[in-house]
Amino acid sequence: MPGEGQEARAILATGLSLKGGHGWVYRDVDLDIPGRGVTVIAGESGSGRTSLLLTLGGRMRPTGGTLMAAGHTRARRIRRVTALGLFDGVNDLDDALSVRDHIHERLRPHALRRRDGHAAEGALARAGLDVSGLPHADRTLVRHLGRDQRMRLGIALALLDEPEILLVDDLDDGLREDQRAGLVSTLRALSRQGLTVVASATEPPHDADTVIPLTSTPAEPPPEPVPPPLPNGTPAEIAVVTPEDAPEMAVAATEAAAEVAVVETDKESS
Numbered sequence: 001m002p003g004e005g006q007e008a009r010a011i012l013a014t015g016l017s018l019k020g021g022h023g024w025v026y027r028d029v030d031l032d033i034p035g036r037g038v039t040v041i042a043g044e045s046g047s048g049r050t051s052l053l054l055t056l057g058g059r060m061r062p063t064g065g066t067l068m069a070a071g072h073t074r075a076r077r078i079r080r081v082t083a084l085g086l087f088d089g090v091n092d093l094d095d096a097l098s099v100r101d102h103i104h105e106r107l108r109p110h111a112l113r114r115r116d117g118h119a120a121e122g123a124l125a126r127a128g129l130d131v132s133g134l135p136h137a138d139r140t141l142v143r144h145l146g147r148d149q150r151m152r153l154g155i156a157l158a159l160l161d162e163p164e165i166l167l168v169d170d171l172d173d174g175l176r177e178d179q180r181a182g183l184v185s186t187l188r189a190l191s192r193q194g195l196t197v198v199a200s201a202t203e204p205p206h207d208a209d210t211v212i213p214l215t216s217t218p219a220e221p222p223p224e225p226v227p228p229p230l231p232n233g234t235p236a237e238i239a240v241v242t243p244e245d246a247p248e249m250a251v252a253a254t255e256a257a258a259e260v261a262v263v264e265t266d267k268e269s270s
Contacts, residue, residue, distance in 0.1 A: 016065035037209030086154025
């Protein structure tokens with residue numbers, strides 16, 4: 001559970017930056033996230049909000065800046081105290097498996113230290129996923145779950161790790177307004193139990209406790225072209241030709257070619 005003093009500051013980042021092959025994913029991000037309440041990182045598509053959440057969870061290494069989460073600065077230790085909800089393309093659910101199958105798979109690494117048979121029921125209840133309302137209870141295949149139910153199952157699986165910090169991506173993706181409000185209510189209830197909750201969204205919910213706007217980082221402009229060197233190593237000059245100049249340049253090129261032909265003829269005559 002969160003340590004003393006975490007209420008004031010659960011995650012602290014200074015100048016956090018990530019640069020990829022196509023430029024900056026996010027850049028110079030400063031964060032001071034409280035230990036209680038629901039914090040939402042809001043940004044449009046391409047703002048780097050998902051990558052930032054993965055960085056806060058120790059799953060993606062930044063290229064610059066400093067990060068401390070729950071008092072830890074090393075990525076391996078940060079991973080131990082954080083857990084991911086459903087992140088599309090990162091920890092996707094298997095449509096061919098049931099809710100029970102996913103729970104059992106998640107509990108397997110903890111089998112030696114966790115004998116409580118009610119762990120799964122407790123996690124599902126805290127995540128707000130009522131399996132009794134599913135077509136085949138916990139044997140219902142994931143392919144038959146709606147987006148809201150999938151997200152809640154992802155949260156339940158994360159809770160089985162007993163994290164100090166819960167990270168939830170795309171809070172408003174594919175959800176109706178009432179579903180999003182219900183999900184935020186669930187996250188707020190988890191935060192009141194001592195869990196730090198950080199989520200991302202395109203549009204932040206009005207009932208979020210803290211909203212951190214994240215703007216898109218423009219890609220770096222391509223480097224200026226370097227003219228090819230002349231034989232003596234001096235850079236050649238680049239002529240910029242506009243459509244208006246084209247006829248004039250064509251005439252000049254024709255005259256130059258004619259002069260060369262005359263010179264060659266004179267040489268042969270001599």
